[in-house]
Amino acid sequence: MPFSKIELHQELVGQISEKLKLISDSIRQLKDSSAEDTKSSAGDKYETGREMIRQEMDKAEKMSLEYKSQLEVLSSLRPDESTELIQRGSxxxxxxxxxxxxxxxxxxxxxxxxxxxxxxxxxxxxxxxxxxxxxxxxxxxxxxxxxxxx
Structure with a gap:
């Protein structure tokens, strides 16, 4: 195999961390956008735009929680240990x-x-x-x- 389990584990942590960073940036942008929308809009257009932003924020926050949960699971694993029996972390x-x-x-x-x-x-x-x-x-x-x- 051209890689070790430790390298794979680190690559996975890196990819999930990067996705978490992008989601956090997206949430920040959505909050900024929502604040600007509040200042500049009125009527039904305002309510529709605000609702769309809220839905996007809910989706992004759900993904953020999922990535954090995955990082938590990965931090509990020991990629430097090998076992003969297949288990979580194998x-x-x-x-x-x-x-x-x-x-x-x-x-x-x-x-x-x-x-x-x-x-x-x-x-x-x-x-x-x-x-x-x-x-x-x-x-x-x-x-x-x-x-x-x-």
Whole structure:
């Protein structure tokens, strides 16, 4: 594997932190926009614009909480430790793809390789929990051969 679990973990923390920063900037801009809208508008146009801004702020704040929660989970993991049994924090290499069982994030590209970052609550992760290298599992008719666990 062209990267270590520690590098993958750091890359993931970096990407989530960057998304959190962008969301925080967006929330700040929406608050500024809302304040300006209050000063300059009147009537129905004002109410519609304010409601749209409020909805965008709610969405952004929800995403902000999700990213903070993901960072909290990641901070509880020990990427420098390897185990034989698959658990939360494991990097699992299968014949189909590498998986990092931590938070539901999706694909991360590191050192030219795609790694799927999935929550420990994902169906595939739940099937893998407690398994070791050499085991085979099946989900929705797809078979996964576990080659290595870090």
């Amino acid at each position: 990097l699992v290499v299968t014949d189909r793809m590498p998986l990092y069982i931590s938070v539901g994030f999706g694909k991360v590209n590191i050192s030219g390789q795609e790694v799927f970052v999935i929550s420990s609550q994902a169906p595939l992760a739940r099937l893998m929990m407690g398994k070791t290298a050499g085991k085979v599992i099946s989900l929705n008719g797809i078979t996964y051969h576990i080659k290595a666990v870090q």
